[in-house]
Amino acid sequence: MSKYKLKNSIWFVLFEGLKIYFLNIDKFFLYMLFPVFGQIIGIALAMGLSLSLMQTVVEKTDNALTALLYVILLAVPGLLIFAKAFWDYMVAYVALNSMTEGAVTTGKVYDFQSHNEVATRRTMSYVVFLLVICALSSVGSTIFFIVPGFIVWIYLILVYQVFTFEPDLNITDILKRSFLLVKGSWFRTLAILAILTFFSIFIITQGVIVIFDFLNITNWICSILDEYTSMFPLELVNEILEYCNLQIITPTMISHLILTSALSFVVAGLTLPIRSICWTLWYMVLSDASAKKSPERTSGKKNTGKRTSGRE
Numbered sequence: 272m273s274k275y276k277l278k279n280s281i282w283f284v285l286f287e288g289l290k291i292y293f294l295n296i297d298k299f300f301l302y303m304l305f306p307v308f309g310q311i312i313g314i315a316l317a318m319g320l321s322l323s324l325m326q327t328v329v330e331k332t333d334n335a336l337t338a339l340l341y342v343i344l345l346a347v348p349g350l351l352i353f354a355k356a357f358w359d360y361m362v363a364y365v366a367l368n369s370m371t372e373g374a375v376t377t378g379k380v381y382d383f384q385s386h387n388e389v390a391t392r393r394t395m396s397y398v399v400f401l402l403v404i405c406a407l408s409s410v411g412s413t414i415f416f417i418v419p420g421f422i423v424w425i426y427l428i429l430v431y432q433v434f435t436f437e438p439d440l441n442i443t444d445i446l447k448r449s450f451l452l453v454k455g456s457w458f459r460t461l462a463i464l465a466i467l468t469f470f471s472i473f474i475i476t477q478g479v480i481v482i483f484d485f486l487n488i489t490n491w492i493c494s495i496l497d498e499y500t501s502m503f504p505l506e507l508v509n510e511i512l513e514y515c516n517l518q519i520i521t522p523t524m525i526s527h528l529i530l531t532s533a534l535s536f537v538v539a540g541l542t543l544p545i546r547s548i549c550w551t552l553w554y555m556v557l558s559d560a561s562a563k564k565s566p567e568r569t570s571g572k573k574n575t576g577k578r579t580s581g582r583e
Contacts, residue, residue, distance in 0.1 A: 277552075277559050281463050284556060288549035291371065295380040299367075299544040302383055306363055307540030309356025311533060317349025322499050360540065361401060365390035367547035368435040374548075375555070389435055400434055403442050425460050426450045431547075432554035452557040460553070467549060471542040476535050489530065496526035 277283075292299060321342050328345075332338040366386040374380050390397050407427070411420025429449040433440065440448060453460050483489045500522035509519040 277556050279556055279560055281459050281466075281553075284463060284549050284552045285466060288545060288552055291374045291548050292545045295374065298380050298383075300541065303363065303541050303543060306356050306360035307537055310353050310360065310540075311537070313349045313351070313353025313356060315349070316352065317346035319499070320345040320349065322502055360543075361397075362387050362390045363543060364431045364547065365397070365435050367544050368432050368551045368554075370544075371548045371551040372436070375552075393438065397434070400430075400442055400445070404430065422457075425457055425464065426453045428460060428464065429453060429550060429554050429557070432551050435551075436554070452554065452561060456557060463549060463553060467546050471545050472535065472539050475542065476538045479534055479538060480531065483534075489527070492530055493523060493526040496529055497522050500525040500529070 324345055325342055328341045329338050332341065366383070366389060369386040369389045370380050370383075373386070404427075408424070410416060411424055413420070427446060427449045429452055430445055433445045433448045433452075437445070437448065480489070483492075503522065503525065505520055505522070512519050
């Protein structure tokens with residue numbers, strides 16, 4: 272990274288991140304295909320087989336427990352596909368950081384397996400790390416902590432980069448390190464988050480929805496989903512809604528919600544490389560600034576990205 276000039280500017284991070292992404296868009300797109308669509312295919316397969324064959328299984332078995340077991344077994348293949356894709360998706364959170372470091376130092380993105388090993392060779396540490404992050408996110412998203420939780424979340428937004436490039440730190444130190452890096456740059460970090468979320472998720476998702484509506488793809492997909500959502504027991508829920516003078520829920524409404532959620536997930540997943548690249552560059556910028564302020568404390572961490580690169 273010594274030859275790579277870092278600029279302490281959010282615009283540098285955003286434009287440089289886009290440049291790295293589009294120069295390697297084919298590689299990033301192919302890398303994210305299974306982690307994203309594998310989860311959707313897995314859930315669709317599990318739900319589709321279970322719901323479509325549930326009635327047949329119930330009719331051909333006299334024991335309710337046996338019928339339930341068969342229904343669960345029908346969902347297993349889809350759940351296995353989902354689990355593998357989900358793990359690959361979480362590995363990508365770390366591997367993409369390593370890929371960015373490789374793109375910065377060599378100008379190329381290659382050897383995906385070696386980048387994946389930045390996470391997989393520390394599987395237990397990474398799983399514990401993910402559980403801690405999940406627990407903190409769950410607490411921070413509750414109604415009582417949503418505001419302070421959001422503030423703290425911005426401070427901890429670089430934890431995946433710290434985990435990637437500073438492997439000697441334990442989980443507590445990773446959280447502290449992210450906090451110290453963002454400290455003093457909270458509003459600029461928030462600005463990066465807002466811009467990335469708006470353009471890489473919201474705008475693209477809305478654009479895809481407009482195209483789907485124009486080509487009548489939305490109605491075609493929803494008509495297929497209606498066959499399954501019509502099986503949902505909505506009578507009691509709609510009775511309560513009618514009593515409260517609220518709009519009832521129809522299978523078509525659920526189908527549109529599922530489709531919109533799926534499109535948002537696909538867009539968010541396929542554009543994960545853009546966000547990971549930008550957050551890695553921001554980590555580098557803030558680490559460089561921190562090293563210049565306290566060289567005696569950070570000299571050993573200044574080029575940590577090179578130590579954890581999967582190519583070593």
